[in-house]
Amino acid sequence: FTHNERLFLSAVGPRGIIPASVATLFAVELQALGRPQEAQLLAGTVFLIIFATVVLQAGLARQIADYLEVSPMRTIIVGGGRVGLSLAERLEQDGENVLLIDLDPDAVEKARKRGLRALEGDGTDADVLEEAGADDAKTVIATTPDDDVNLLVCQLAKTTYDVESVASRVNQPDNVDAFESLGVHAIDLSMATAWSLENVLERPSLSAWMNELGRTGDVQEIEVTATDLVGKTIADLNAEIPDGVIVGLLTHRNGATEVPTGDHELRDGDRVTFLGQTDAVDRAIKRFHPHE
Template identity: 30%
Template sequence: MKVVIAGAGSVGRSIATELLANDHEVTLVDKQPSAMRVASVADAEWLLADACELSTLTQAKVDECDVIVAATGDDKVNLVVSLLAKTEYGVPRTVARVNNPKNEWMFDEAWGVDVAVSTPRIMTAMVEEAVAVGDLVKIFTFHQSGAEILELTLPEDAPLVGVRVGQVVWPPDTVLAAIVRGPRPIAPSPDDTLEAGDELLIVAGSQADLPALHELLVKPPAAT
């Protein structure tokens, strides 16, 4: 897979390193000479230029790439890069970094963004996930489809503790994607039994009934 990353800061370089480790081809683009730390990601192609310029994207061969990642620290730049990549070059997939959560509403298909990644939102979700046993926590939203990745840690008194996955009747538009038990991720099969403390990763479509999902997973409080 060919990937162009706009923004060669710490975020862009980290993404590039991971992609290269998985045998993908990566080009890093940045207009700041101070960002040209070529030795830190030596296997990537590097381009010192403004990613908001069509000539730069052409030079980076964006028309041949499978994914473009707009990973700069400027939301305006990330939106422009995504829009140009989608409208001028027809890039199949655009991933954009959201720096300011107040701008997140703009990162959608109207601006050519397929996937928006908000670091503050993800960090908030991780904090909530660490303390909220029995609560559904939104980890990620796919802006194009509206589907969400949700996490829930099963409390000891959850009605599904001891129940096999194949016996669970999930609400429509909802799929159990993974079970994390201790350090071990499990691809759920019908014969797997749910246990207290299991972290469930659930994909819920835009029409999913989240209150019904919560009622299924967590025992409602006793009436007073």
């Protein structure tokens, strides 16, 4: 843990067990001495203070984390329509720190009612992106039905805030090149729909499995940071991989991606893709990509 992470844990970590135990002990002693009112007052006051402290810490935890810069890097989604809202919910379920931006107050309120963090404002306004924390964001995604808006959002994210990963919904196929020229991951909406329909018709079993995986399972790509695993083959690591999860893809530092066999050896900088049950995928991630 870093110094700031230790400060954060000390600020919001659970406490009160020892004071509660001591207060209970003294209350019992006071009861034995025939002073029940003092016993109740002592115990009640201590537990009230503990309760108030817990509530205060819980309410300020996010602000403290932001101040100490230990919050998970944020994913900002501009566009609170059906696509943006669904994506935000899925990313939240995956444990991402998501903030949704939309000009429509109704869309913002709808997102908040679903438990999402949302900001009312124009995602093409640098001040709004600044307020959203774009300077600390790891990902910015534009999901509005207007390609001009999406392109401007991506341009700001890339040039002004130097965001590592920028992606966008592209509504008109002819605009894909404009997004890709900025280094944006462009998702052609019409092509994505065509691929989905083709999968349903040509590969129904695979399509059904992927849909089921999307509902009850998880797919995660992570960089291998556990140094003790580097140099070992997939077969060697079989016991390290939890039941209910498989290594679907292996991406090397040079960008080459392949379906691994048991003989494939993990190298420094490799990325692996896990598929399987959500809890099993989580355990695999913790083993292969432990907290640094």
